[in-house]
Amino acid sequence: MDNTVKRLLERLVRRIPSRMLKTTLDKWSRLTATQRQSIDYTESKWALTEKLLAICEENELTVKHIAELEMIHVIENPNLGMWHAFQLMDPQGDAHSVELTQFKEQFKSHLSELIRHVSIKIKKHTDEAVWIRIAWGDTFSRPNHLKPTYVVHYLQTPYVFLSSLTSKQKPLLSQALVLSTRYQAIKDANLSGRKLTAIRDLLMKQYLQVFPTKFPSPLAERNRVVSNLHIEKEQAGSAANRHQMACEAFGDGLLPQLQSAVYKLETKFRDHTNKTMTERDEPFRCVVKFASTNLLESLRHSASSGTQKVLKTVIRITIIVFCKEVSYVTITWYVTKSCRILTASLQVSTRGHQSPGRNSHIVMLLH
Amino acid sequence: MCALSSGVLSHLSLLEVKARSRKTQLQQHSRVMELKAKVEALKTQREQLKAQIQTHQDLQKLRLAMDKQCADEEEENMEEESENSKLLRLMARHTQLKDLLHAHHLIGGYDIIKTRKGKGACVSIATAYEDVFLDTFNLEIDLKPTVKISRHNIPPFIPLNNLAEQNNMQTDLRVFLDTLSKHLNAFAGRKQQLKLVKEKHKSVEVMESNVLCSLLVLLFTVPREKTAVLCTLDYTDHTRCLPTRVHLESEDKQLPDSPQWKKNCTLLMETPVHKALITMKKMGSIA
Numbered sequence: 275m276d277n278t279v280k281r282l283l284e285r286l287v288r289r290i291p292s293r294m295l296k297t298t299l300d301k302w303s304r305l306t307a308t309q310r311q312s313i314d315y316t317e318s319k320w321a322l323t324e325k326l327l328a329i330c331e332e333n334e335l336t337v338k339h340i341a342e343l344e345m346i347h348v349i350e351n352p353n354l355g356m357w358h359a360f361q362l363m364d365p366q367g368d369a370h371s372v373e374l375t376q377f378k379e380q381f382k383s384h385l386s387e388l389i390r391h392v393s394i395k396i397k398k399h400t401d402e403a404v405w406i407r408i409a410w411g412d413t414f415s416r417p418n419h420l421k422p423t424y425v426v427h428y429l430q431t432p433y434v435f436l437s438s439l440t441s442k443q444k445p446l447l448s449q450a451l452v453l454s455t456r457y458q459a460i461k462d463a464n465l466s467g468r469k470l471t472a473i474r475d476l477l478m479k480q481y482l483q484v485f486p487t488k489f490p491s492p493l494a495e496r497n498r499v500v501s502n503l504h505i506e507k508e509q510a511g512s513a514a515n516r517h518q519m520a521c522e523a524f525g526d527g528l529l530p531q532l533q534s535a536v537y538k539l540e541t542k543f544r545d546h547t548n549k550t551m552t553e554r555d556e557p558f559r560c561v562v563k564f565a566s567t568n569l570l571e572s573l574r575h576s577a578s579s580g581t582q583k584v585l586k587t588v589i590r591i592t593i594i595v596f597c598k599e600v601s602y603v604t605i606t607w608y609v610t611k612s613c614r615i616l617t618a619s620l621q622v623s624t625r626g627h628q629s630p631g632r633n634s635h636i637v638m639l640l641h
Numbered sequence: 642m643c644a645l646s647s648g649v650l651s652h653l654s655l656l657e658v659k660a661r662s663r664k665t666q667l668q669q670h671s672r673v674m675e676l677k678a679k680v681e682a683l684k685t686q687r688e689q690l691k692a693q694i695q696t697h698q699d700l701q702k703l704r705l706a707m708d709k710q711c712a713d714e715e716e717e718n719m720e721e722e723s724e725n726s727k728l729l730r731l732m733a734r735h736t737q738l739k740d741l742l743h744a745h746h747l748i749g750g751y752d753i754i755k756t757r758k759g760k761g762a763c764v765s766i767a768t769a770y771e772d773v774f775l776d777t778f779n780l781e782i783d784l785k786p787t788v789k790i791s792r793h794n795i796p797p798f799i800p801l802n803n804l805a806e807q808n809n810m811q812t813d814l815r816v817f818l819d820t821l822s823k824h825l826n827a828f829a830g831r832k833q834q835l836k837l838v839k840e841k842h843k844s845v846e847v848m849e850s851n852v853l854c855s856l857l858v859l860l861f862t863v864p865r866e867k868t869a870v871l872c873t874l875d876y877t878d879h880t881r882c883l884p885t886r887v888h889l890e891s892e893d894k895q896l897p898d899s900p901q902w903k904k905n906c907t908l909l910m911e912t913p914v915h916k917a918l919i920t921m922k923k924m925g926s927i928a
Contacts, residue, residue: 370800371877373856374849402852430798430853483794485779486763488746488754508648 280327282340282419287323290347295322298350302343305329337419341395345407348424349399352470355424355437359465359473362432362451364458370430372456374398377429380454381406388446393417403428410443423447426470427455433463433477435470472530481530484521513578520578529570537562696729703733749774751818760785766822768829770882775829780821787811798853799824823880828854830882830913837915844928845918855879857914861927868893870902870927874914884910901926 290298296315299305309329313322330340348354378396385392391411398404406425409417423443426435434451448460467473475481507513540557566572707730746752751766762782768775780793788811795801804824808817831854838859839847848871849858857874868891875886887909889897896902905926908917921927 365800370798370853370879371855371875373851398849402850428798429851430855432797477797479794479796483779483792485765485781485794486754486756487765487779488752506649508650 276337278419279330279335279337279340282337282344283326283330284323285420286340286344286347287319287326292316292319292322294347294350298343298347301346301350304333304335304339304342306333309333338393338395341393341407341409341419341422344422345395345397345405348407349397349405352426353468353472355468357426357435357437357467357470357473358439359463359477360434360436360448360460361463362434362455362457362460365432366456366458369456372429372454374404374429377404377454381450384453385446385450388449391415391417393419408447425451426474427451428478429455431478432457433474434460435474437470467533469531469533472532475530476532481525482527484518484526486522517578520574523577524570524574529568529574531567531571532569533567534563534565535569536564699729700733700736703729704736707733707737751822756781761791764818766818766825768826770826770830770833773833775833778825782814788814795821795825796852799828820880827880827882831855831876834882834914838918841915842918842922853879857884859914861921863896864925864928866893868896870896872909874909882913884914 287295292315296313299310299313309332313325313329315322317325381396382394385394385408389410390413393409393411395407396404397407404427406427408423408425409419410421410423411417421438423439424437425447427433436447439447452458452460463477465473465477539560539562541560542554542557742752749767749769751764753762753764755761756763761784764780764782766778766780768778778793778795780795781791783789783791790801790805790810793801799821801821804820805817808820810817835847835850835854835857838845838857844862846860847857848860849856855876857876859872859874861870861872862868863870871890873886873888873890874884875888876883877885887906889902889906891897897906901924905917905921908920912920918927
């Protein structure tokens with residue numbers, strides 16, 4: 275049996291958890307009913323792989339069929355791997371009327387023109403997402419199915435999500451995408467994450483945003499659990515206000531699960547006692563990274579609970595300051611009432627100074 | 642006397658103040674003075690309330706006159722007016738505009754409120770189709786220094802930036818909002834039609850659709866012969882809920898040209914798709 279098929283199948287069986295293997299194979303529908311029934315899912319992965327290899331050989335399945343199986347698994351589990359969002363720019367007149375068949379044909383023909391050996395599979399999912407699997411080859415070698423690139427695009431939107439793309443492949447893919455979607459350029463949307471659903475929901479605005487309104491919807495009343503009629507919460511009014519503000523800033527209900535946000539920051543140091551830092555001409559270039567299991571949820575919780583200091587256990591913030599005078603930094607973050615400005619207090623130790631420098635303020639706008 | 646709603650703590654502090662003042666109170670004599678002062682205060686309050694009632698009555702009379710004037714489209718009577726009546730007229734106009742905005746909200750138009758102390762505004766555009774309210778979309782706009790959109794929850798397939806440019810959002814906000822409302826309502830309408838087709842017409846298969854709901858490909862089955870008919874509906878005008886083009890394809894080449902199916906074609910162009918399908922089923926064109 276072809277070595278690539280063997281390796282691809284082995285890897286796939288290893289990746290797919292045993293409990294999902296049955297449903298995935300059923301969706302694949304390349305096995306006959308008797309073959310499906312003959313598989314014992316309680317066996318070890320190794321035994322399962324052997325069994326499947328035998329069946330695939332029986333059915334004379336090629337690497338393209340295994341690639342199909344892999345695609346089914348990835349579409350069902352989009353929150354694995356690293357996804358990067360890109361944005362298409364400057365639509366041409368007919369960009370809004372591109373339909374699926376046209377896009378498929380155009381994309382395949384453009385990409386095949388740019389690179390000789392390439393294997394493309396396009397599938398439309400029920401939520402209108404177009405999934406593309408690309409196995410790259412070159413002038414001399416066949417497509418490598420072990421390192422495929424996945425692309426997700428929603429027609430009539432400017433967003434494209436890519437996974438596992440090398441820098442050599444990027445310009446080719448960009449070109450093919452731009453031509454087939456009838457836009458003029460593509461740029462990095464600066465949003466990446468493990469969870470495709472989170473970054474997609476954020477960009478497509480598919481989460482519940484809260485806006486100030488004169489007529490709150492009567493159906494969206496928050497069910498107040500009145501435990502005891504004789505007890506009245508003193509802070510109920512201001513707590514409700516804070517909750518409303520936190521929701522306006524970060525959204526309501528289930529928020530997209532962002533795990534990290536990285537900001538590039540240029541700022542100046544403000545502390546009269548520390549001349550070395552304030553007398554610099556160039557601004558400080560920093561990279562600020564927020565990390566959490568659910569970043570937006572943590573920020574919203576800290577804003578609505580009114581705590582001034584964001585709990586360090588909930589969000590991990592790292593600031594890397596690019597400057598030779600700085601040897602260590604500790605950061606404390608404060609969320610102001612508007613929830614839109616986070617003031618950071620930066621404690622900086624300067625080289626040549628024995629004692630740590632005093633606090634200074636960096637103001638950042640969180641969009 | 643303070644209402645319970647202002648809090649237990651404030652009530653306690655009020656009691657504390659009262660207790661303190663009672664300690665420093667003089668004899669009976671000053672009590673009479675105190676009561677006399679209270680009487681005066683209440684009298685002035687009564688005069689104030691009387692004046693308020695009078696203003697309110699004048700305002701109502703003026704409002705009735707103004708509404709009647711608008712209905713009759715008469716020329717406004719610009720006689721010499723005192724400061725008071727000018728103010729009264731302004732107040733009446735204010736209530737008239739407030740009522741107009743409320744009516745606009747009730748008929749499903751868009752709402753606009755001030756935010757950030759007048760430096761911004763938040764617009765809520767309601768969408769509805771066939772007497773059912775659907776999603777509401779919002780835009781937060783900065784008014785100073787320039788008019789620009791700061792955040793919104795409008796999906797990316799609605800060309801918001803294009804519309805803002807084409808309709809000169811800077812100079813004519815209302816035209817921009819009207820166009821946006823048309824686009825959003827049409828989109829909501831098409832989306833609702835697709836939802837109803839999927840729910841109510843299970844015998845019709847939806848072969849293709851897209852997020853903007855500007856393209857719909859349906860598969861019909863003709864009852865007796867069991868022939869398949871592929872119907873493509875193009876909604877190229879994104880401000881409308883009806884298709885701009887209907888294209889039929891079938892294994893039976895004669896079918897799309899038959900009079901019955903030509904009628905169906907016109908039906909699909911003129912009636913919302915979920916309703917057209919009901920008619921087509923009744924006529925026996927489709928299963």
